[in-house]
Amino acid sequence: MKNPPLNYKNLKFLFLCLLQILCLSFQSNAQNLSLYDLRCEYLKNPIGIDIRKPRLSWKIQSGGYNVKQTSYQILVADSPELLQPNKANIWDSGKISSDQSIQVEYDGKTLEATQVYYWKVKVWDNQGRSSAWSEVTTWQMGLFTAGDWRNAQWIAYERLADSLVNILPTDGQKDKILKNNILPMFRKDFTVKKKVKRATMFISGLGHFELSLNGKKVGDNFLDAGWTKYDKQVLYVGFDLTKSLQEGKNTVGVMLGNGFYYIPPVKGRYRKLKGMFGLPKMICRLKVEFQDGSEQNLYTDNSWKTAPSPITFSSIYGGEDYNANLEQKGWDMPNFDESLWRNAIVVEGLPRLSPQLTEPVKIMESFKPIQQKQVGSGDWVFDLGQNASGIIELKVKGNKGDTVWVRPSELLNADGTVNQKASGSPYIFSYVLKGEGIETWQPRFSYYGFRYLQVKGAKPESNAKTQVISIKGLHIRNSASTIGQFASSDTLFNQTHQLIDWAIKSNMTSVFTDCPHREKLGWLEQVHLMGSSVRYRYDVAPMFKKAVKDMQLSQLPNGLIPEIAPEYVKFEWGGDMFRDSPEWGSSSIIVPYYMYLWYGDTRGLDEAYPMIQRYLKYLASKAQNHILSQGLGDWYDLGPKPPGVSQLTPMGVTGTAIYYYDLQIAEKIAKILGHGDDAQEYADMAEEVKKSFNQTFYQSETQQYASGSQTANAMALFMNLVEPENRKAVLQHLIDDIQTRNYALTAGDIGYRYVLRVLESEGRSDIIYAMNNRSDVPGYGYQLKKGATALTESWQAGGNSHNHFMLGHLMEWLYSGLAGIRQSERDVAFKEIIVAPEVVGNLTQAEGSYESPYGKISTLWKKTSKRFTLNVSVPVNTNAKILVDQHLGKTIKQNGKIIPAEKQGNKYLISVGSGNYLFELY
Numbered sequence: 019m020k021n022p023p024l025n026y027k028n029l030k031f032l033f034l035c036l037l038q039i040l041c042l043s044f045q046s047n048a049q050n051l052s053l054y055d056l057r058c059e060y061l062k063n064p065i066g067i068d069i070r071k072p073r074l075s076w077k078i079q080s081g082g083y084n085v086k087q088t089s090y091q092i093l094v095a096d097s098p099e100l101l102q103p104n105k106a107n108i109w110d111s112g113k114i115s116s117d118q119s120i121q122v123e124y125d126g127k128t129l130e131a132t133q134v135y136y137w138k139v140k141v142w143d144n145q146g147r148s149s150a151w152s153e154v155t156t157w158q159m160g161l162f163t164a165g166d167w168r169n170a171q172w173i174a175y176e177r178l179a180d181s182l183v184n185i186l187p188t189d190g191q192k193d194k195i196l197k198n199n200i201l202p203m204f205r206k207d208f209t210v211k212k213k214v215k216r217a218t219m220f221i222s223g224l225g226h227f228e229l230s231l232n233g234k235k236v237g238d239n240f241l242d243a244g245w246t247k248y249d250k251q252v253l254y255v256g257f258d259l260t261k262s263l264q265e266g267k268n269t270v271g272v273m274l275g276n277g278f279y280y281i282p283p284v285k286g287r288y289r290k291l292k293g294m295f296g297l298p299k300m301i302c303r304l305k306v307e308f309q310d311g312s313e314q315n316l317y318t319d320n321s322w323k324t325a326p327s328p329i330t331f332s333s334i335y336g337g338e339d340y341n342a343n344l345e346q347k348g349w350d351m352p353n354f355d356e357s358l359w360r361n362a363i364v365v366e367g368l369p370r371l372s373p374q375l376t377e378p379v380k381i382m383e384s385f386k387p388i389q390q391k392q393v394g395s396g397d398w399v400f401d402l403g404q405n406a407s408g409i410i411e412l413k414v415k416g417n418k419g420d421t422v423w424v425r426p427s428e429l430l431n432a433d434g435t436v437n438q439k440a441s442g443s444p445y446i447f448s449y450v451l452k453g454e455g456i457e458t459w460q461p462r463f464s465y466y467g468f469r470y471l472q473v474k475g476a477k478p479e480s481n482a483k484t485q486v487i488s489i490k491g492l493h494i495r496n497s498a499s500t501i502g503q504f505a506s507s508d509t510l511f512n513q514t515h516q517l518i519d520w521a522i523k524s525n526m527t528s529v530f531t532d533c534p535h536r537e538k539l540g541w542l543e544q545v546h547l548m549g550s551s552v553r554y555r556y557d558v559a560p561m562f563k564k565a566v567k568d569m570q571l572s573q574l575p576n577g578l579i580p581e582i583a584p585e586y587v588k589f590e591w592g593g594d595m596f597r598d599s600p601e602w603g604s605s606s607i608i609v610p611y612y613m614y615l616w617y618g619d620t621r622g623l624d625e626a627y628p629m630i631q632r633y634l635k636y637l638a639s640k641a642q643n644h645i646l647s648q649g650l651g652d653w654y655d656l657g658p659k660p661p662g663v664s665q666l667t668p669m670g671v672t673g674t675a676i677y678y679y680d681l682q683i684a685e686k687i688a689k690i691l692g693h694g695d696d697a698q699e700y701a702d703m704a705e706e707v708k709k710s711f712n713q714t715f716y717q718s719e720t721q722q723y724a725s726g727s728q729t730a731n732a733m734a735l736f737m738n739l740v741e742p743e744n745r746k747a748v749l750q751h752l753i754d755d756i757q758t759r760n761y762a763l764t765a766g767d768i769g770y771r772y773v774l775r776v777l778e779s780e781g782r783s784d785i786i787y788a789m790n791n792r793s794d795v796p797g798y799g800y801q802l803k804k805g806a807t808a809l810t811e812s813w814q815a816g817g818n819s820h821n822h823f824m825l826g827h828l829m830e831w832l833y834s835g836l837a838g839i840r841q842s843e844r845d846v847a848f849k850e851i852i853v854a855p856e857v858v859g860n861l862t863q864a865e866g867s868y869e870s871p872y873g874k875i876s877t878l879w880k881k882t883s884k885r886f887t888l889n890v891s892v893p894v895n896t897n898a899k900i901l902v903d904q905h906l907g908k909t910i911k912q913n914g915k916i917i918p919a920e921k922q923g924n925k926y927l928i929s930v931g932s933g934n935y936l937f938e939l940y
Contacts, residue, residue, distance in 0.1 A: 087143055109125065230272070253372055293587065375560055417483070427472070522823065546612065571584065595650060630687065735752070786858075
């Protein structure tokens with residue numbers, strides 16, 4: 019039988035069938051499950067995990083709606099080949115019925131030091147589908163014990179006399195001017211005779227190190243390893259050198275810098291602190307595994323050779339000097355003549371080191387001058403246009419022995435020269451030329467906060483004896499990835515976001531510093547007060563883990579948590595005012611709990627619990643009738659005097675309010691950890707503190723707290739110290755105070771976050787908008803109007819630091835309020851999302867996104883005279899409640915269809931699962 023001839027109807031039928039098949043295929047592909055962003059202990063492919071049961075996490079993508087994980091299976095092997103047929107010799111979890119996709123604890127065979135483990139995961143969802151296996155990713159174990167370092171020894175060029183060791187100096191102690199210390203180089207030759215399977219370097223250098231192999235720097239890290247409480251903890255860094263080793267001769271080279279480990283007491287250079295733990299030293303173990311299963315190790319010992327480096331001075335506070343004439347070409351390459359080098363000496367060091375499990379500091383951006391000008395002295399001043407933490411890159415041409423001095427600064431004097439008065443002076447970069455054409459140099463072991471560069475000894479002129487070919491600013495920071503974005507129709511809010519962001523970026527290194535120049539210290543109040551702002555913007559969980567560890571190591575035997583961690587100096591000015599302030603030390607309690615809320619980190623609560631218990635006992639011992647009055651109070655609030663210790667809020671208000679908050683959190687932590695008796699004890703103590711707080715500070719005749727300052731009323735409200743019957747009145751007095759000041763703020767470092775938190779939670783973001791959408795009174799707009807490019811230390815943008823971390827609380831509201839991205843109080847890690855954008859003021863549009871532990875949450879709203887639209891993206895394995903003001907419209911569409919909406923107060927409430935949504939109100 020012949021096939022019938024094709025006609026138009028047949029062709030149309032076939033076409034429609036084919037189109038339907040393609041559509042079904044497209045829909046199926048769009049809804050497929052895929053896995054991404056696999057992590058081990060918050061990190062991607064980490065080296066140096068020292069936890070016996072590390073935690074694993076993954077994220078899920080799907081084009082469908084209401085998708086949730088119902089089961090997962092994890093495979094772990096010690097070689098990638100074993101995983102290919104979906105087998106695992108280390109751990110096969112089997113199919114686990116669970117929606118958990120974060121903080122999944124490894125539960126397989128005992129993990130071995132230095133071993134690399136390969137893992138992948140597969141999931142099933144609530145719609146009967148399974149994903150493909152994820153891509154294979156890895157983690158590598160570190161060194162658990164001193165024995166895992168095998169024969170490695172600490173080595174140095176010289177020792178510091180025991181009489182000069184000064185681990186915790188006091189700020190008032192007299193300085194000792196000594197000769198400059200040697201900044202050493204170390205080298206070691208070795209031979210590789212077989213094919214390499216894997217090579218890993220575990221290395222620590224104090225205060226900082228730079229590693230090279232066969233003449234090339236390894237990686238692009240800066241200021242490794244991170245700074246710590248060196249008498250109790252030292253960090254090491256792991257590097258994968260597998261692809262860098264060559265058959266035959268190889269050479270390891272290491273240069274060392276001082277960092278906070280040794281702050282040289284050299285005359286003529288700025289020296290904030292007088293700490294000296296010891297002179298630079300290093301330790302390393304290079305493990306080389308060969309294809310045939312054998313192993314070779316290289317360790318530090320006295321057979322390593324050492325010599326002074328061309329760095330003639332380096333101080334974390336004073337700058338860095340480099341003499342190119344002291345370079346030894348090929349010093350870190352094979353076949354170098356090391357006959358004039360001497361053997362390293364073996365020195366003492368901590369027996370156990372910890373891995374650096376934060377992202378490294380790196381050069382992240384560069385700035386070319388936007389303007390250059392010669393000043394009266396003949397020097398040239400370059401304006402980079404942005405105040406940032408960083409170093410310089412200098413390209414010069416001149417004669418051998420010519421010296422170029424570069425003085426960085428945030429500000430200029432009236433005559434156009436640089437002004438280091440408020441940022442630590444003198445701080446200098448200097449370079450001595452070798453006279454070999456164009457020479458390029460950048461510092462290795464010091465950094466500063468600056469916008470301007472004053473160059474002496476060279477000119478940007480072609481006929482100059484010593485010519486500046488180019489000069490740039492190189493911004494350095496912790497390389498944590500950016501995971502949050504915000505923009506709006508309001509230019510001032512966008513500029514404010516950028517202003518705060520530069521302060522955050524400039525103060526993220528291995529600790530959260532207060533400023534990138536005169537102190538560089540980890541003042542603790544900002545860690546909990548600015549924590550949410552930072553977490554919305556950056557992937558910083560490892561940094562907060564380290565901050566908690568720094569607090570544990572800095573805690574005193576009596577339980578006190580000092581105001582800075584790591585604690586490098588004991589501040590004695592004003593007695594214990596700068597060492598014992600509950601608003602600072604309470605980060606030891608608040609930060610572990612916030613880590614739990616944001617990342618589901620229960621283990622962190624358990625590890626921090628002994629510290630929490632000890633600190634609460636200390637606070638109880640200091641309280642007088644449950645009132646804590648020591649410390650700084652609402653630091654840098656706006657009062658009649660220059661900023662400093664609290665002016666408008668009496669001492670005891672903020673300290674006691676934080677104490678009550680601590681006890682509330684401790685009760686919750688104790689319940690989570692199963693310590694019922696402790697939970698009851700903390701609840702009882704909290705009630706006593708609340709009772710005393712209200713008896714001491716509540717003014718029944720005015721229905722306000724203490725002086726009625728913005729800080730006093732806001733903190734009483736936020737911490738739930740206000741009795742229910744008084745809450746409405748206290749809130750109104752807070753609002754009245756702001757409005758009678760024509761919406762000007764007065765709260766300082768401690769109080770302002772709570773002013774914002776209370777106003778947002780009470781539905782008064784209109785007040786927040788009015789306070790911050792202006793530039794005529796001290797605040798963010800005022801700083802911008804004064805020319806600030808990073809957040810300044812004081813609201814007034816005065817003569818203090820012009821790159822400070824502590825007052826950037828508004829960023830949290832930009833994400834949680836204007837963009838509307840929040841999480842439910844009933845859950846953790848944004849598994850239950852609240853999307854509640856605040857449509858206030860003259861704003862017509864705002865958008866934000868946050869890469870949560872489960873995936874990207876994003877919002878975009880637009881308002882016109884006729885319509886309000888809201889785009890929302892909800893990640894797989896979560897759900898969201900959408901809250902929109904009823905005054906924006908009477909009819910609601912969801913993805914083009916009219917829907918009924920539940921009402922909650924003055925808002926519409928719409929509950930959704932994962933997916934991409936468009937809501938329209940008109």
